[in-house]
Amino acid sequence: MMEVDLAYAMVAVLWLALIAYAVLGGADFGAGMWDLLAFGRTAEKQRNLINQALGPVWEANHVWLIFLIVGLYAAFPFAFAKVSIALFLPLTLALLGIVLRGAAFIFRTYAVNAGTFTRVWSRVFSSTSTITPFLFGTAAAAVASGRIRVQGEFVETDLSTIWLTPFALTIGVMAVSLCAVLAAIYLTVEAQHAKEEELVRVYRWRALLAGAVTAALGAWGLFLAPSAAPLLWNGMLDHALPLVFATMLTGGVTAVMLLLQKYRLARILIVLETAGLLGAWGISQLPYLIPPDVTVERAAGSPVMITALLIGSLLGMIILLPSLWLLFRIFKSRRDTDSGPLLHP
Amino acid sequence: MLFAIGAVSGTILSFELGLLWPTFTEYSGSVIGLPFALEGFAFFLEAIFFGLYLYGWKRLSPLAHWLCSFPIWIGGLLSAWFVVSANAWMNTPAGFEIQNGEVVGINPIAAILNPSTPYETTHMIFACYVATGFGVAALYAVSMLRGNRDEYRRKGLLLGMVMGSIALPFQMLSGHASAVFLAEAQPTKLAAMEGHFRTEAGAPLRIGGWADPATGQVHYAFEIPKGLSILAYNDPDATVRGLDQFARADWPNVPLVHLSFDGMVSIGLLALLIGTAFWFLYFKGKRSVPKNRWMLWAVGCLGPLAFLAIELGWMVTELGRQPWVIYGVLRTEDAVTTATGLDVSFLVFSLIYVLLAITLAWLLHNLSRIPLPKGDQREKTSGPRAPERIGV
Numbered sequence: 001m002m003e004v005d006l007a008y009a010m011v012a013v014l015w016l017a018l019i020a021y022a023v024l025g026g027a028d029f030g031a032g033m034w035d036l037l038a039f040g041r042t043a044e045k046q047r048n049l050i051n052q053a054l055g056p057v058w059e060a061n062h063v064w065l066i067f068l069i070v071g072l073y074a075a076f077p078f079a080f081a082k083v084s085i086a087l088f089l090p091l092t093l094a095l096l097g098i099v100l101r102g103a104a105f106i107f108r109t110y111a112v113n114a115g116t117f118t119r120v121w122s123r124v125f126s127s128t129s130t131i132t133p134f135l136f137g138t139a140a141a142a143v144a145s146g147r148i149r150v151q152g153e154f155v156e157t158d159l160s161t162i163w164l165t166p167f168a169l170t171i172g173v174m175a176v177s178l179c180a181v182l183a184a185i186y187l188t189v190e191a192q193h194a195k196e197e198e199l200v201r202v203y204r205w206r207a208l209l210a211g212a213v214t215a216a217l218g219a220w221g222l223f224l225a226p227s228a229a230p231l232l233w234n235g236m237l238d239h240a241l242p243l244v245f246a247t248m249l250t251g252g253v254t255a256v257m258l259l260l261q262k263y264r265l266a267r268i269l270i271v272l273e274t275a276g277l278l279g280a281w282g283i284s285q286l287p288y289l290i291p292p293d294v295t296v297e298r299a300a301g302s303p304v305m306i307t308a309l310l311i312g313s314l315l316g317m318i319i320l321l322p323s324l325w326l327l328f329r330i331f332k333s334r335r336d337t338d339s340g341p342l343l344h345p
Numbered sequence: 346m347l348f349a350i351g352a353v354s355g356t357i358l359s360f361e362l363g364l365l366w367p368t369f370t371e372y373s374g375s376v377i378g379l380p381f382a383l384e385g386f387a388f389f390l391e392a393i394f395f396g397l398y399l400y401g402w403k404r405l406s407p408l409a410h411w412l413c414s415f416p417i418w419i420g421g422l423l424s425a426w427f428v429v430s431a432n433a434w435m436n437t438p439a440g441f442e443i444q445n446g447e448v449v450g451i452n453p454i455a456a457i458l459n460p461s462t463p464y465e466t467t468h469m470i471f472a473c474y475v476a477t478g479f480g481v482a483a484l485y486a487v488s489m490l491r492g493n494r495d496e497y498r499r500k501g502l503l504l505g506m507v508m509g510s511i512a513l514p515f516q517m518l519s520g521h522a523s524a525v526f527l528a529e530a531q532p533t534k535l536a537a538m539e540g541h542f543r544t545e546a547g548a549p550l551r552i553g554g555w556a557d558p559a560t561g562q563v564h565y566a567f568e569i570p571k572g573l574s575i576l577a578y579n580d581p582d583a584t585v586r587g588l589d590q591f592a593r594a595d596w597p598n599v600p601l602v603h604l605s606f607d608g609m610v611s612i613g614l615l616a617l618l619i620g621t622a623f624w625f626l627y628f629k630g631k632r633s634v635p636k637n638r639w640m641l642w643a644v645g646c647l648g649p650l651a652f653l654a655i656e657l658g659w660m661v662t663e664l665g666r667q668p669w670v671i672y673g674v675l676r677t678e679d680a681v682t683t684a685t686g687l688d689v690s691f692l693v694f695s696l697i698y699v700l701l702a703i704t705l706a707w708l709l710h711n712l713s714r715i716p717l718p719k720g721d722q723r724e725k726t727s728g729p730r731a732p733e734r735i736g737v
Contacts, residue, residue, distance in 0.1 A: 056400035059352050060392040067385040069359040073370055074378020081371040084363030088684035095360045096697065102353035103701050106346050110708055121704075157684040301375030302451040308379050316386035323393045323416070330397060330404050 006307060007300035010075045011289070013313055014068060015282045019275045021064035023182060026175075026274070028058045030183025032101065032129020033176070034206065035122065042198055047122075049199055051109065053190045056331045058105065060324065065098075071313075075306050079289045079299035082155045086148045090139045090163045097132035100124055130176060137175025141168035144281060145229040146291035167221065167228035174217035178274065180210040185254075185270045189263045190332075204258055207266075211255055218277075231291040236284035243283060247276030348395055350705060355388065357694070365687070369670055369680035372448065376441045377434045379453040384427035391420035422470065429469045433461035436662065437530050438671050460530055464523040465662070471516035472658065476651040478509025479616065483648020486641040488713075499634040506644070509651070510620045517613055521576070528577040531672060532586045533595060534665035537602040539573055540566065541587045548573040548585040556603040558596065561589070563603070597667040605660040612654040619643045 031050045038046040072080045084091065104125035111118040142148065142163040148155065162168070184207035191199035225233040236244060250273045257266040285291060289299045300306060359381070363370050394416040401410055434440075440456030441448050482505030485498045527535040535541070540556035540563040541548060550572025554565045571581040578585070588596055623644065626635040635641070670677040681687075 056396040059349060060389065060396055062352060062356070063385065063389045063392050066356055066359050066388060067382070069356075069363075070378070070381040070385050073359070073362060073374045074382050075374075077371050077374025077378070080363050080374065081367035084367050084370070085682055085684055088364055088682065088686075091360065092364055092690055095357060095364070096693065098356050099353045099697065099701075102349055102356075103704075106349040107704055107708060110346050110712060301378070302448070304451045305375045305378055305453050308453040309382055312379060312383050312386075316383065316389075320386060320389050320393075323390060327393045327396055330401060 003300070003303040004297050006303050006310065007075075007296050009310060010071075010300075010306050011282075011286075011296055013310065014071050014075070015278070017064055017068045017071060018282075019278050021061070021068060022178075022278055023271045023274045024057070024061035025064055026133065026179040027182040027186050028054055028061055029101075029129045029133045029176075030179035030181070031187065032105075032126045033180050034183055034187065034203075036126035036130060037206075042202060045196060045199060046202070049187060049191055049194065049196065052194075053187060054105065055109065057327060058102075060327060062098075062102070071309065075301055075309055076289060076296075076299040077301050079294055082148070082150050082290060082294065083143065085155050086158050087139050087142055087163060088157045089159060090135045090142070094132050094135035094139070097128040097135065101128040101132060104128065133175045133179045134172040137172035138163045138168040140175070140281070141165075141171035141229075143290055144171075144232045144285060146231045146288075148290050148293075150290065150293040165228060167224045170217055170221045170224060174214060174221060177210050177214040177217060178277070181207055181214055182270055182274065184210055185258070185263070185266050188258075189267050192263055200263075204261075204263070208255060208258055211251065211258075215251055231288065232281070232284050235286065235288075236280065239286070240280050240284040243276060243280045247273060247280055250276055346705070346708070348391075350701065352388075352392065364684070364690075365682055366670070366680050367682050369675060372675055372680075373434075373671065375448060376438075376451055376453065376456045377431050380427040380431045380457050384424050387420045387423035387427060389420075390416045391424065394420070425470050425473060426466050427457075429466045430457045430459070430462045432662070433465040434459045435670065436465070436534075436666055436672050437461040438674050443674070461526070464519065464526050467519045468516070468523050468658075471512050471519055472655050474512035475509050475516050475616070476648075476655055478505045478507070478512060479644070479651040480648040481505035482509060483645045486644040486648075489636070490638065490641050490645065494636065502644070503634055506620070506623055509616070510624065513613070513616055513620060517617070520610075520613070525577055525579075528585065531666070533588065533591050533597060534602070534662075535577065536586065536588045537597045537599045537665050538606040538661060540599060540603040541573060541585060542599075543589055544584065544587040546574070546584045547571045547582045548577075548587075550576060551603075553604075553607055556599045558588075558599045595668060597665050602661055602665045605657045605664065609654045609657040609661060612650045612657070616647055616651060616654075619647050 031054055035047060035050050038050075069080075101124075104121045107121040108118050108125060111121070142158070142165075145162065145165065145167055147162045147165075148158070184203045188200055188203040188207060191197075191203055225236075250269055254266050254269040254273055257263075257269060287295045287297070289296050394413045397405065398410065398413045398417060401413065405413065434456050437460040438456075439459035440452040440454070442450040482502050485502035485505065489498050489502065524535065524538075527538075537556075539548075540551045540554065542556075542558075542561035542563075548571070550569040551563045551566040552569070553567055554563045556563045556566075573585050574583040575581050577583065588599065623635060623640060626637060626640060627633070666672055668676050668678070670680045
């Protein structure tokens with residue numbers, strides 16, 4: 001029994017990493033999308049705001065994904081191997097997106113002068129920022145739908161029948177719009193800090209609009225779920241309903257706070273909203289890691305390794321969390337950009 | 346900028362573990378997953394403080410800013426150690442047993458501290474310092490050849506040469522220790538490195554030449570009698586096991602491993618020669634950086650060569666381990682994914698890397714043309730364009 005508890009504790013750690021990646025890395029993807037949609041009089045200002053918001057933090061945010069992947073590899077090697085084979089195509093494409101996006105962002109940041117070079121890499125950055133979360137969304141939906149069959153050791157590579165279903169497409173688009181909401185709310189706060197009132201208005205409305213789209217897609221996903229992802233649906237009815245309702249409520253309150261211009265509060269709420277959404281998925285899916293054939297228990301690697309990982313993660317967090325706090329305090333607190341040195345040791 | 350490219354490349358690595366080698370991950374995750382996860386934290390540390398370092402010029406006091414560089418190099422060092430320990434495990438797997446096809450008796454710590462770890466990690470970490478030192482020196486040497494002979498370039502050149510030259514002897518000693526260790530731990534690898542087909546007492550050291558696996562001869566090689574026996578066992582008459590002791594199916598690609606190894610060692614010896622000449626001229630000129638064109642050319646070539654040596658070294662350790670992915674446990678052909686379209690995926694990723702490399706090189710070249718800000722020495726390292734300079 002102890003071994004199963006350890007495995008569940010590890011799933012919880014990985015799910016928290018997933019949530020961290022979604023609220024931090026997801027917002028970076030969203031910012032890329034808003035970069036694509038930066039037009040009008042304030043387009044240049046919008047791009048500058050996005051660059052300033054992303055520059056210092058995107059690499060650290062990205063490491064959550066790496067931690068998630070290697071954690072899955074170390075703790076649940078069986079599940080990691082099977083998902084990698086089954087979803088070879090969307091995951092490879094998402095990987096390409098990540099590589100191009102990171103490189104494109106850095107190329108355009110360090111471009112010596114504006115011109116075709118900057119324009120082209122800017123487009124690469126913003127379009128891959130949109131495609132990548134879509135692919136991750138479809139891959140997640142493919143897992144949740146329970147269509148990846150693991151017969152004994154064998155699993156088949158899927159070309160389109162699992163990750164390109166109406167359900168998976170819905171979740172893919174929803175992932176994109178959720179990233180857009182996250183980014184729009186963060187950028188509203190950043191614009192407020194930078195005293196760019198015009199941009200505050202722009203991003204506030206975009207946040208509301210994208211939020212409405214996300215809610216509609218969520219409702220459509222729920223409508224499709226009973227037939228498209230029956231195990232997930234039943235799991236949700238069985239043990240995740242309170243969380244689902246709380247998440248819906250949080251979404252509503254977030255919109256109200258945006259309307260009331262309580263942007264910092266809205267930022268906290270959208271983080272909770274995202275955590276609730278991903279948490280509800282995870283809890284609904286338990287006890288399966290890859291429904292319907294692979295449970296957490298079956299996928300778990302050696303209990304010794306999982307114990308070592310849990311201890312390692314705990315020690316790592318002791319170093320990591322204060323460092324992250326410092327990073328975000330320095331770059332995301334309510335200060336002007338050029339207020340000089342802020343920290344004296 | 347290089348850090349960002351490295352960060353996304355690291356993502357490729359972690360994803361492709363599963364995408365390309367699912368069977369390997371199934372086998373290895375439970376045994377050697379720990380250093381990967383710990384490396385994740387080291388990487389976090391680097392990324393966070395890199396953000397602070399690059400973008401914090403105006404927001405941090407100079408001392409706080411300088412302190413931010415510590416987690417970067419410590420994180421980098423830890424990353425290197427963890428990742429190479431995982432590779433060492435592939436060479437000398439430890440910390441588990443196989444009973445009836447099941448992996449049992451897992452000990453993650455023993456896996457990290459497998460027999461190869463001390464040799465491989467030190468060899469790689471010193472390699473990083475050698476290559477980075479000579480790489481930096483090379484950049485400034487080339488700049489000086491173009492006529493920019495100011496204090497900034499001279500100091501840059503000197504700093505790079507100091508770092509590379511201090512690390513180089515340690516690098517050579519660790520390399521020798523590795524070879525001695527391989528004689529026992531991975532005899533097929535050592536035999537391939539040295540083009541050593543026949544088991545013999547008083548084995549000669551063969552340098553260069555074409556090691557032909559079909560005939561078991563090394564053509565056109567330069568031979569030092571009894572050299573290999575002395576190097577591997579410290580005894581001129583020691584018997585060194587050759588490839589003939591092992592089934593042909595367990596041989597790595599002998600000519601490639603042999604030439605990669607000799608290439609790596611030659612670059613190391615060349616570095617020693619150039620380094621010695623540089624410091625000779627430096628002290629002979631009463632502690633002034635040599636301005637001799639030949640010397641600057643030599644240093645300029647040494648930088649890229651040092652990085653080539655790292656690549657050749659990885660070819661030795663990786664090709665030399667073949668046909669195994671986990672030495673003696675799992676063959677490479679059994680570890681690869683069953684997914685189709687691997688050739689397409691390989692082609693696409695290769696093309697993208699070529700594209701990124703060209704763009705990066707072009708951008709770095711343009712950045713290097715931005716003149717330094719005028720002013721005193723302090724401003725040169727903390728002026729407005731300086732963050733970007735350090736950032737590349």
